[in-house]
Amino acid sequence: MRYSIGIDLGTTNSVISYxxxxxxxxxxxxxxxxxxxxxxxxxxxxxxxLPSFLYLPHEAELAESDTTLPWGPQKERLTGVFARELxxxxxxxxxSSAKSWLSHGGVxxxxxxxxxxxxxxxxxxxxxxxxxxxxxxxxxxxGSAFTESSFEEQDITITIPASFxxxxxxxxxxxxxxxxxxxxxxxxxxxAAVYSWxxxxxEAWRDHVALGDIILVVDVGGGTTDLSxxxxxxxxxxxILNRIAVGDHILLGGDNMDLALAxxxxxxxxxxxxxxxxWQIQALTHGCRGAKEQMxxxxxxxxxxxxxxxxxxxxxxxxxxxxxxxxxxxxxxxxGFFPDASINDHPVEKPRGALTQMxxxxxxxxxxxxxxAAFLSKQASATDQLGFAGQDDFIKPTAILFNGGSLKAPILxxxxxxxxxxxxxxxxxxxxxxxxxADLDLAVAKGAAYFxxxxxxxxxxxxxxxxxxxxxxxxxAMPAVPGMEAPVExxxxxxxxxxxxxxxxxxxxxxGLVVGQPVRFRFFGSTVRRDDVSGxxxxxxxxxxxxxxxxxxxxxxxxxRKEGEVVPVRLxxxxxxxxxxxxxxxxxxxxERWQIEFDxxxxxx
Amino acid sequence: xxxxxxxxxxTLDVVHVGLAASVIFLFLLVIIVxxxxxxxxxxxxxxxxxxxxEIKPVEPVVNEDLLKETAPEAALQLLMLLxxxxxxxxxxxxxxxxxxxxxxxxxxxxxxxxxxRVLQQVFSFxxxxxxxxxxxxxxxxxxxxxxxxxxxNVTGEAPFTGTLIHKGWKVxxxxxxxxxxxxxxxxxxxxxxxx
Numbered sequence: 049m050r051y052s053i054g055i056d057l058g059t060t061n062s063v064i065s066y067x068x069x070x071x072x073x074x075x076x077x078x079x080x081x082x083x084x085x086x087x088x089x090x091x092x093x094x095x096x097x098l099p100s101f102l103y104l105p106h107e108a109e110l111a112e113s114d115t116t117l118p119w120g121p122q123k124e125r126l127t128g129v130f131a132r133e134l135x136x137x138x139x140x141x142x143x144s145s146a147k148s149w150l151s152h153g154g155v156x157x158x159x160x161x162x163x164x165x166x167x168x169x170x171x172x173x174x175x176x177x178x179x180x181x182x183x184x185x186x187x188x189x190x191g192s193a194f195t196e197s198s199f200e201e202q203d204i205t206i207t208i209p210a211s212f213x214x215x216x217x218x219x220x221x222x223x224x225x226x227x228x229x230x231x232x233x234x235x236x237x238x239x240a241a242v243y244s245w246x247x248x249x250x251e252a253w254r255d256h257v258a259l260g261d262i263i264l265v266v267d268v269g270g271g272t273t274d275l276s277x278x279x280x281x282x283x284x285x286x287x288i289l290n291r292i293a294v295g296d297h298i299l300l301g302g303d304n305m306d307l308a309l310a311x312x313x314x315x316x317x318x319x320x321x322x323x324x325x326x327w328q329i330q331a332l333t334h335g336c337r338g339a340k341e342q343m344x345x346x347x348x349x350x351x352x353x354x355x356x357x358x359x360x361x362x363x364x365x366x367x368x369x370x371x372x373x374x375x376x377x378x379x380x381x382x383x384g385f386f387p388d389a390s391i392n393d394h395p396v397e398k399p400r401g402a403l404t405q406m407x408x409x410x411x412x413x414x415x416x417x418x419x420x421a422a423f424l425s426k427q428a429s430a431t432d433q434l435g436f437a438g439q440d441d442f443i444k445p446t447a448i449l450f451n452g453g454s455l456k457a458p459i460l461x462x463x464x465x466x467x468x469x470x471x472x473x474x475x476x477x478x479x480x481x482x483x484x485x486a487d488l489d490l491a492v493a494k495g496a497a498y499f500x501x502x503x504x505x506x507x508x509x510x511x512x513x514x515x516x517x518x519x520x521x522x523x524x525a526m527p528a529v530p531g532m533e534a535p536v537e538x539x540x541x542x543x544x545x546x547x548x549x550x551x552x553x554x555x556x557x558x559x560g561l562v563v564g565q566p567v568r569f570r571f572f573g574s575t576v577r578r579d580d581v582s583g584x585x586x587x588x589x590x591x592x593x594x595x596x597x598x599x600x601x602x603x604x605x606x607x608x609r610k611e612g613e614v615v616p617v618r619l620x621x622x623x624x625x626x627x628x629x630x631x632x633x634x635x636x637x638x639x640e641r642w643q644i645e646f647d648x649x650x651x652x653x
Numbered sequence: 654x655x656x657x658x659x660x661x662x663x664t665l666d667v668v669h670v671g672l673a674a675s676v677i678f679l680f681l682l683v684i685i686v687x688x689x690x691x692x693x694x695x696x697x698x699x700x701x702x703x704x705x706x707e708i709k710p711v712e713p714v715v716n717e718d719l720l721k722e723t724a725p726e727a728a729l730q731l732l733m734l735l736x737x738x739x740x741x742x743x744x745x746x747x748x749x750x751x752x753x754x755x756x757x758x759x760x761x762x763x764x765x766x767x768x769x770r771v772l773q774q775v776f777s778f779x780x781x782x783x784x785x786x787x788x789x790x791x792x793x794x795x796x797x798x799x800x801x802x803x804x805x806n807v808t809g810e811a812p813f814t815g816t817l818i819h820k821g822w823k824v825x826x827x828x829x830x831x832x833x834x835x836x837x838x839x840x841x842x843x844x845x846x847x848x
Binding site: 084087088089090091092093094111112113114115116118137338353355357359361362363364365367369 | 730733734737740743744746747749752756757759760762763766774828830831832833834835836837838843845847
């Protein structure tokens with residue numbers, strides 16, 4: 049049997065779903081893999097979710113039999129539930145949020161620096177290696193359950209945030225290659241959510257959307273918030289889904305909400321003169337997550353008690369008690385993460401202090417509503433080419449699709465819908481409706497597996513292509529002014545909307561590359577400039593429309609040439625079938641190709 | 654070396670004599686075992702016959718096949734889970750005298766929440782009867798006596814009509830984690846030493 053496997057490689061949890069590709073059934077048979085993993089020392093349990101944590105134990109810490117899995121012992125690197133449990137008590141040996149690091153342009157994602165700030169004797173891994181470890185575990189778990197169908201030979205779709213830059217996409221593909229995946233496609237998570245919704249609706253999906261609809265997809269995951277717009281158009285009488293815009297990378301998610309609640313409770317306890325130790329805060333965060341879920345799904349609950357038991361065997365007397373009230377939840381979550389905002393209230397990003405400790409670039413503004421307002425305003429012209437009328441200052445979605453566990457709570461989902469509808473009403477537009485019917489926790493994996501099935505021409509496929517145009521920095525031919533940096537112009541290499549498996553025209557402009565010496569280029573991306581074609585040269589742009597990305601580097605190998613020789617090359621972009629951007633340097637003569645690498649950096653962290 | 658299995662042994666060597674003897678022995682063994690087990694099952698049938706009301710003194714015969722020892726591994730594993738997630742062993746070992754109900758209540762919350770999670774993960778429960786408790790139910794002849802326990806004024810013949818006191822629970826599925834072969838299950842909670 050051949051399968052389409054969908055892997056939701058999440059910041060805090062990973063999920064695998066699969067669809068049979070060879071069945072005759074009208075509707076494909078879909079399943080979720082129960083992932084075997086260590087749940088305690090010596091215990092192997094099956095869970096739908098594999099917590100994306102990697103624990104690097106001390107050699108004296110665990111007996112070999114403590115880490116036995118069906119495919120052998122995991123002596124040096126543990127993943128899953130047990131890894132998370134061990135890491136809660138020994139954080140210096142725990143790698144978490146590897147996915148956020150993988151998409152962080154400010155660090156060398158190939159250098160081994162995780163766990164961050166760990167003592168020297170602890171083994172460290174790069175974000176790329178950590179990602180590879182999770183995939184390896186998923187591959188082994190698949191192999192243990194499906195002995196007849198080798199993982200490498202299946203059609204595999206790995207989901208990534210829509211806001212992943214070309215380097216992060218490349219690194220994800222590299223991790224997949226490292227575990228032997230042969231047929232890989234990368235799919236944006238909000239698109240996977242849409243596929244999952246289409247699958248859940250069956251043929252009826254066409255009755256729920258109409259020509260001219262703009263669907264806003266809001267995906268609030270554990271660690272990131274991902275936004276996308278999907279427009280509904282028509283071709284020969286058939287409805288077509290087009291992903292027309294994606295949002296910026298926002299490191300803000302459900303985990304932040306739990307932490308915010310725990311800090312709220314901690315402040316309450318501090319007023320009573322009780323100061324908490326780190327392990328107590330951690331237990332409190334865990335308790336807050338449960339209490340939050342209870343309260344958000346049950347309107348009648350006014351407070352949920354929180355109890356943190358002592359760590360010793362004596363339980364009574366030493367137990368820490370508090371409670372989470374409805375007021376805490378509403379104040380922290382509703383006002384903090386879903387604040388009332390107008391369409392013109394956009395997130396305020398203050399420049400960070402120079403002494404900021406190295407860490408992930410978490411969103412400074414926790415107001416998800418403000419991030420959405422900024423996204424809709426920034427993408428105001430996203431539908432211009434489709435001829436949709438009346439968008440003006442901001443995109444006016446007609447439908448909303450939610451994804452991510454945090455939005456399962458009706459109070460949060462309704463609030464978000466109300467705020468967006470208030471913007472629409474004020475602008476004189478119709479209210480948007482909520483598209484429901486998808487499983488918010490598992491939709492991404494399920495949608496990814498279904499996408500593999502759709503790819504065979506068996507259902508509606510979302511048109512997308514690059515959600516950004518890419519530019520290379522070129523020093524302009526201006527007379528040098530002392531004390532001023534030479535102005536930079538941006539040469540478009542890959543236009544917006546380039547589809548998978550297509551090439552852009554090579555640049556007319558030639559660049560001199562020195563054989564054997566790496567040459568750096570500045571690199572830029574724009575999620576709003578839809579009209580630039582390959583070869584467009586920009587000498588001016590506003591900071592909001594073009595964002596600088598990590599530098600890229602071309603190295604000409606010395607084969608057949610003399611070291612130090614200058615070779616004129618043209619630059620050429622293509623989007624691979626996998627969904628990654630590829631830049632190549634092509635010499636004037638001959639048919640050689642040199643790949644240009646993304647994300648290069650001199651120094652490790 | 655080539656071996657031709659179609660060859661018939663032409664000489665009578667010790668190995669073949671031995672093989673023939675063991676075939677005959679095994680054949681006899683199979684016959685004896687099957688007779689014994691037939692006899693046993695017919696005995697059981699007799700003693701369970703509801704019609705035989707005449708009371709005879711039953712000769713106590715120790716038959717080890719009627720009872721079984723349960724393996725302690727699964728029990729220890731469940732205990733480990735209940736300690737890990739619900740602190741059950743710690744809680745039960747506490748002396749409650751001297752603590753007021755709010756202290757006990759706080760600890761009980763930990764135990765309740767954790768135990769609930771463990772039970773949900775390990776077992777799938779189903780109630781045996783779907784009728785409301787305290788409502789009248791009727792058990793037809795041939796009802797399942799393991800699933801339904803008659804109490805109180807137990808007389809007469811089926812159908813039996815009475816009040817449903819407890820709807821009963823049945824486990825439809827057990828999913829305990831697998832264990833590493835060498836793993837010592839008697840350690841239900843390791844000592845913890847913080848460095």
